[in-house]
Amino acid sequence: MTTSKKMLTREEELLLQDFSRKISRKAMIMFYGIALVVSIVPLWLYLRIYQLELESYWILFIIGSLVNTWLVAFGYNNVKFVLKHKIAQKREDAVAKEVLQSLSGQQQSMNKKEKDERILWKKNVVADFEATTYSIFYNNAIFYTMVILGSFYVFRSFSPTLNYLLSVVGSGAVVALLSTGSK
Template sequence: MVKATKISKEDEALLASFSNTAAVSSKSATTLFGIMAIAAVAPPLYLLYGINQMDLWENGIILAASAIIGIYALFFAYKEMTQTYKPKVERLREKAIAAELNREFGDDKKITKNEREERILFKKSEHAAKEAAYFSILYNNALFTALCLAISFFIVPSFSASINTIVSVAGAGGLVALFSTAK
């Protein structure tokens, strides 16, 4: 029988940095993703509302449902793509961040080698999470807008305004969420 050993705080921090939720676990990332999803869904929805000359009072529920579906799908896509790209960005930026921190520390004798490595690992993880989140937002917003307009104007232009709105916004959101899960 194997004896259970306690995990140190350093090991827990290292495991947390490699977990799937480490890139998007903070409140700031969640808030950023929510705000950016709203900002990405609103313009195409407003465009469809104006072009289809929809009455806000009659179609408010349809517009709200389309917005909620699109926002949720984009939020999911942001999280998935951030988790996918964070390790790739860490590998790409590892040498540059290590060189920058080594230059910053110089010949500082107060910092041990382990502490220096921990700081490099923390800085690398923090930088990779931010860069992956920003790339995810940019890529998914561009893809969502292009798909929403393509679906609305080329695939379902002859449908009624309410069906066109639901299918284009929800379909674009669903496709973006689907594409974000591919590795």
């Protein structure tokens, strides 16, 4: 029996890329940049309210912020992946209608395959954008809620340094954990 390897066409590779977990370099930089800002904001709480000295605890703040940045960015990526396909299914009819209206003058010269490719491309662009923005909003809301609850209520009797580690890094871990769900 002979086995032949099938080479994927360029269109098939692009389609598979849209459904993979791998994110683009641009999205990765955006996720890590936003996650870094989100991770640094709670430092104000510990520098001003708990009156921790930046000079004394800078290594703790850097390590905590970097670990938390990775956890939150991980959460962004997971939630985006889960939501992208759900959003694409919900927006399919509206995007198809919009694309066909924008092509109204060109419809006679285009075949069905070209129309379907444009609709699929536009649907993926819309779903990617909406999933990205919702993922950032959703994870940030959970993270900041957990930081406030952990810092002021759950870990208030702990030392400020332990309070920082448990509430900030713990909140990042909760975000990462919740993002691994499939629904």
